[in-house]
Amino acid sequence: xxxxxxxxxxxxxxxxxxxTAVVKQRSxxxxxxxxxxWLALACLILAIGLVFWSMPSGGTHIQIHFPKGHGxxxxxxxRYRGIDVGVVQTIHLTDDLDAVDVxxxxxxxxxxxxxxxxxxxxxxxQLSISGISGLDTAVGHxxxxxxxxxxxxxxxxxxxxxxxxxxxxGAGSGIEILLQADTRHSVNVGSAIHFRGxxxxxxxxVELSPDARLVEVRGKIEEAYRSLxxxxxxxxxxxxxxxDFSLTKGLKLDTESLDTLxxxxxxxxxxxxxxPVSPGHVFPLSASPEEDWITQANNYRAxxxxxxxxINLTASWTESGMLGIGKRKRAEHFxxxxxxxxxxxKVFYPSDVRASAESALDDSFEIFIAGTEEILTATxxxxxxxxxxxxxxxxxxxxxxxxxxxxxxxxxxxxxVRKSLDSDVFHHLPINAANIKLxxxxxxxxYWIISEFTGDRAVWHGTPVLQSSTSRLVGILIINDLGxxxxxxxxxxxxxxxxxx
Amino acid sequence: MQxxxxxxxxxxxIQQAPEVTDGQTLHCVRCSxxxxxxxxxxxxxxxxxxxxxxxxxxxxxAILLPILRIEQLGITHQSSILGGTLELFRHGSYFVGGVVxxxxxxxxxxxIVLLIELSLLEIFHRKHKAFTLRMMEHFGKWSMMDVMLLxxxxxxxxxxxxxxxxxxxxxxxxxxCVAMSMxxxxxxxxxxxxxx
Numbered sequence: 001x002x003x004x005x006x007x008x009x010x011x012x013x014x015x016x017x018x019x020t021a022v023v024k025q026r027s028x029x030x031x032x033x034x035x036x037x038w039l040a041l042a043c044l045i046l047a048i049g050l051v052f053w054s055m056p057s058g059g060t061h062i063q064i065h066f067p068k069g070h071g072x073x074x075x076x077x078x079r080y081r082g083i084d085v086g087v088v089q090t091i092h093l094t095d096d097l098d099a100v101d102v103x104x105x106x107x108x109x110x111x112x113x114x115x116x117x118x119x120x121x122x123x124x125x126q127l128s129i130s131g132i133s134g135l136d137t138a139v140g141h142x143x144x145x146x147x148x149x150x151x152x153x154x155x156x157x158x159x160x161x162x163x164x165x166x167x168x169x170g171a172g173s174g175i176e177i178l179l180q181a182d183t184r185h186s187v188n189v190g191s192a193i194h195f196r197g198x199x200x201x202x203x204x205x206v207e208l209s210p211d212a213r214l215v216e217v218r219g220k221i222e223e224a225y226r227s228l229x230x231x232x233x234x235x236x237x238x239x240x241x242x243x244d245f246s247l248t249k250g251l252k253l254d255t256e257s258l259d260t261l262x263x264x265x266x267x268x269x270x271x272x273x274x275x276p277v278s279p280g281h282v283f284p285l286s287a288s289p290e291e292d293w294i295t296q297a298n299n300y301r302a303x304x305x306x307x308x309x310x311i312n313l314t315a316s317w318t319e320s321g322m323l324g325i326g327k328r329k330r331a332e333h334f335x336x337x338x339x340x341x342x343x344x345x346k347v348f349y350p351s352d353v354r355a356s357a358e359s360a361l362d363d364s365f366e367i368f369i370a371g372t373e374e375i376l377t378a379t380x381x382x383x384x385x386x387x388x389x390x391x392x393x394x395x396x397x398x399x400x401x402x403x404x405x406x407x408x409x410x411x412x413x414x415x416x417v418r419k420s421l422d423s424d425v426f427h428h429l430p431i432n433a434a435n436i437k438l439x440x441x442x443x444x445x446x447y448w449i450i451s452e453f454t455g456d457r458a459v460w461h462g463t464p465v466l467q468s469s470t471s472r473l474v475g476i477l478i479i480n481d482l483g484x485x486x487x488x489x490x491x492x493x494x495x496x497x498x499x500x501x
Numbered sequence: 502m503q504x505x506x507x508x509x510x511x512x513x514x515i516q517q518a519p520e521v522t523d524g525q526t527l528h529c530v531r532c533s534x535x536x537x538x539x540x541x542x543x544x545x546x547x548x549x550x551x552x553x554x555x556x557x558x559x560x561x562x563a564i565l566l567p568i569l570r571i572e573q574l575g576i577t578h579q580s581s582i583l584g585g586t587l588e589l590f591r592h593g594s595y596f597v598g599g600v601v602x603x604x605x606x607x608x609x610x611x612x613i614v615l616l617i618e619l620s621l622l623e624i625f626h627r628k629h630k631a632f633t634l635r636m637m638e639h640f641g642k643w644s645m646m647d648v649m650l651l652x653x654x655x656x657x658x659x660x661x662x663x664x665x666x667x668x669x670x671x672x673x674x675x676x677x678c679v680a681m682s683m684x685x686x687x688x689x690x691x692x693x694x695x696x697x
Binding site for chain 1: 504506507514515516517518519521525526527528529530531533536547548551552554555556558559561562565566567578669670671673674677681
């Protein structure tokens with residue numbers, strides 16, 4: 001007997017009658033039993049994969065021996081050039097309680113740091129009158145800084161950490177010199193070497209000579225100022241303050257800078273050409289400068305580059321004023337390069353200055369040599385980057401000879417040259433070789449991209465660029481929206497037919 | 502015509518279970534939930550076992566690999582569930598450490614292992630199986646893996662601004678492990694253990 005209503009089941013309990021279950025067609029189960037085992041297998045693969053993925057990736061383990069821990073903790077970082085290159089694993093005292101052993105794991109990418117000659121030190125806040133350093137570690141965690149040693153050194157595992165940051169930290173190349181003095185003259189490690197008040201180097205160490213009769217001061221002149229240094233360089237100590245008190249003139253106080261006041265320093269002047277200086281050259285260190293040094297130094301020109309070739313040009317045009325009413329006279333100053341070519345004196349200038357010609361009224365656009373009425377008769381042709389124009393004999397001064405155009409394509413230390421607007425004085429702006437990148441184009445021409453150029457377009461656009469060592473012309477400096485570039489002028493001068501005026 | 506009697510595991514109604522062929526299923530007349538027949542029970546057990554074994558595989562990376570990565574003031578600290586628990590013990594928080602150890606490591610593991618045993622292995626005697634089932638049901642209530650997952654998510658929201666906070670590789674294993682163990686206990690049919 002079949003009863004389907006459960007209430008009826010209760011009513012007829014005397015007679016046990018049970019409902020019959022409903023039989024339905026089986027729906028195709030998405031995950032039938034056997035397919036679940038595939039899922040289990042996927043889980044296994046995932047588990048193994050995760051373990052492999054998060055396996056500690058190699059890394060180089062090194063041990064550094066520091067005289068003091070300065071509060072360094074495990075999991076603090078090791079940094080080089082501002083990024084983490086490793087992590088401190090453990091720190092413990094040495095057995096004789098004299099030092100701290102720090103176990104560091106360097107990341108695989110920083111493996112090269114684990115070679116002999118690498119220096120490690122713990123960065124901690126340091127406050128002195130001459131500066132504050134490591135301030136980030138006052139609040140945050142301490143970290144270990146690294147300075148890699150010279151290349152091609154053998155790998156090492158054990159290092160002796162430095163008690164304090166090295167003086168020439170990250171300074172890179174330069175030339176080391178030795179100064180000998182009778183006394184220390186308040187020169188300290190880390191003091192600056194000044195050249196006319198500009199920092200050109202650092203003092204690396206101050207020590208007694210082996211026979212204790214002299215004080216030997218090792219200094220390093222930065223690479224950028226190496227060309228200043230000749231055997232005729234003079235050094236003297238500039239520590240403390242010069243008081244000069246007289247009743248008629250009052251008190252005269254003379255000091256270099258607060259830094260020098262605090263740490264003492266060394267000043268340098270170059271009084272003559274002398275010979276080139278090899279590393280380790282010994283100079284005497286005087287207590288004060290001799291009278292005639294300054295006059296000699298003033299007569300001596302340190303840079304041997306022959307500054308010339310820049311010609312100031314002015315573009316002038318009239319354009320319609322606001323809302324088309326009235327007229328406005330406009331002018332733009334720029335520079336061109338004067339070159340004595342086989343076809344007579346010529347000036348080469350960037351073509352983009354002619355862009356304003358389109359807004360000029362009635363062919364009023366003119367380019368003339370600044371300070372004169374001489375109008376250049378040049379017309380832009382095609383897409384030439386540089387335009388040349390003939391020069392009259394009066395304006396053809398300080399020209400660069402055609403033979404003085406450099407054919408070297410490799411970047412070197414260069415200088416951009418400009419002429420003062422109101423006088424015949426030439427100014428220059430150095431361009432470091434490191435900031436120059438050579439670009440070769442498909443059509444076998446080339447140019448250079450200058451990075452970190454600080455000059456303004458209004459002043460430096462179109463200026464000649466000379467090699468600072470040979471003072472030969474490299475090219476023309478072009479500053480536009482795309483950046484700062486130097487374009488060789490040799491092709492333009494030689495290939496006259498390409499860019500005719 | 503009398504069919505064998507079966508009770509619905511959901512509402513408990515005793516009803517006659519007619520023979521079914523392949524491709525047919527029995528459903529309770531009152532609550533429409535499925536009544537498992539013998540062939541189906543083998544499949545259910547197999548499914549439970551598969552899910553439990555999957556959860557078992559994932560359990561180890563879930564507790565051993567780093568699950569949290571906290572970066573504060575330039576220092577990165579990462580810890581696994583097991584490592585974090587041991588750290589609690591090391592710092593002297595025995596009670597909290599014990600609670601975490603019990604509810605997020607021991608109980609989930611016990612539950613998974615018992616599920617595997619009940620659905621797959623035939624080690625225990627039938628009488629013991631009943632005991633095992635009861636134990637599993639009690640432990641299952643206290644295995645707090647899913648709760649812990651929620652706690653991690655809440656932490657992620659709460660600490661968002663203060664510290665740099667990110668999940669480690671174990672979180673994938675952990676989430677999937679929770680899902681698989683839930684799947685296993687959902688598909689587990691206790692009636693299956695009485696069938697012979």
